[in-house]
Amino acid sequence: MTILLNNHGYDNESWRQEFCLQLPQFPVKVFGQQPIDPEEVVYAMVWNHPPGDLQRYPKLKAIFSLGAGAEHFVSDPTLPDVPVVLLADPAVARDMAAHVLYWVLTFHRRYGDYRAQQQGRVWHRKPIVPTDRFRAGVVGLGRIGTEVARRLAGFGYAVSGWDASDRELEGVECHSGLGALDGFLAQNDVIINALPLSEKTRHFLGAGVFVSMRSGSFFINISRGAVVHDEALLEALDNGHLAGAALDAFAEEPLPANHRYWSHPNVFVTPHMSGATFPSSAVAVISNNVRRFEKGLEVYPLFNREAGY
Known part of the structure; x- marks a missing residue:
């Protein structure tokens, strides 16, 4: 069971380290940097991920956003039919x-x-x-x-x-x-x-x-x-x-x-800096949602595909 990580345009390594620390049971593979077996990916932690790519992972359980906003999901008409969890840090x-x-x-x-x-x-x-x-x-x-x-x-x-x-x-x-x-x-x-x-x-x-x-x-x-x-x-x-x-x-x-x-x-x-996302606090929120998801509990907040946010 592998986590797919792609914080497009930002520092992937800091995020990878935090996920390894807070979710040690899941190996983390960085998109575009490491070989990834599509059959192993169960969670995708992404931001501005290439449209269409998430369809390649048949065992994907859920998608988690690494930042505020959902427009990158709206722009992907091929988004898999799995829960998409926004980041509420x-x-x-x-x-x-x-x-x-x-x-x-x-x-x-x-x-x-x-x-x-x-x-x-x-x-x-x-x-x-x-x-x-x-x-x-x-x-x-x-x-x-x-x-x-x-x-x-x-x-x-x-x-x-x-x-x-x-x-x-x-x-x-x-x-x-x-x-x-x-x-x-x-x-x-x-x-x-x-x-x-x-x-x-x-x-x-x-x-x-x-x-x-x-x-x-x-x-x-x-x-x-x-x-x-x-x-x-x-x-x-x-x-x-x-x-x-x-x-x-x-x-x-x-x-x-x-x-x-x-x-x-x-x-x-100002250069879009009002709410910087820090890996330590953001991964804590995401990891808590992953643990809840694994137990069959409610996760929050879910992306509303009809509303677009």
Whole structure:
């Protein structure tokens, strides 16, 4: 019984060592680096695995994602009919919430303005509203969005959330459905995108969404770049309707050198680092699910093929 490992584009060796440590009963073979007998593979631990390859393993029991998101599964129409388990690493959610908190603080407390003032040796305090009057809205209340909303609320911000379906979160004012979206957007000083990427959410945040946001508000993206319509966001920034944007995910990565985001004075670019996945914590989560699966117990969270996430 062998584990197939392919963390495409990332460090396979660290992951291999962690799997050997935490699941010592399963030999680990790295895709493309070692000979693999398809008859021996029972679990596939993959990220951006070549479409069609997973069909080659007749005894495959389950597929486990090595990162957040599921678009690489959606793009593989030949995905075997076995459970696909997404990665819900609490450490990733915590770090993404910390990333969001940094930018909410930056926008609320106007730290960017103070940095600019420092260059000119200007001593001038900017007016701000109290923390509990600065409103933060989270779009998408899945695992990551829920953690972000809870952390912001715990820090004292006035937090609301929007999702396609009904949600209830203590300390968070929840909205649902397209009919409630415009009102939700208009009431917040900063909007955080935590929507998963699917065919329904591709370019979901377009011109209509940015126009509905409060004038002078800010935008933070920690999800997927393709959820955002880039030209619509740039237009809202160019005409001053939005005051700034902190972007950590892009439709094309790495972000092309000639993209306007790099040079826009009100855009802050980070290289998709808000929630780094560490092998030690991620493999602990995956290994626990493997042990549960071996015992016939429920594993979580399962990829919903119909919804695409």
